[in-house]
Amino acid sequence: MFLTVAEVATVMRVSKMTVYRLVHSGHLPAIRVGRSFRVPEQAVHDYLRESYVGVESA
Template sequence: MRQDLYYSVSEAAAALNVSKMTVYRHIHTGRLDAIRVGTSYRVSATSLERITTIARDQPA
């Protein structure tokens, strides 16, 4: 069984250079995969890699 690494919303926002609200918005629209732990969310490292790859591959 593969275990994924998870980041807090604050850590994900810092990694993506966006606000925490943007991360929450991406979670709720399904753009970022996350799990709920108690009252907070954890964003998977795989999801962060995927979204940064998509953003990097799009023309400016």
């Protein structure tokens, strides 16, 4: 399943511009469909899992 840039932004709770930056920098894989990008849903979840920074309890 593929997500639009707007859908990815909603899932990640960031702006669409941030998603475009991640796509263009290669941190988030995407394919072009016409003039827009589609991002594999699993790639979004993988990116979030890898980027997760746990907070230790004091």
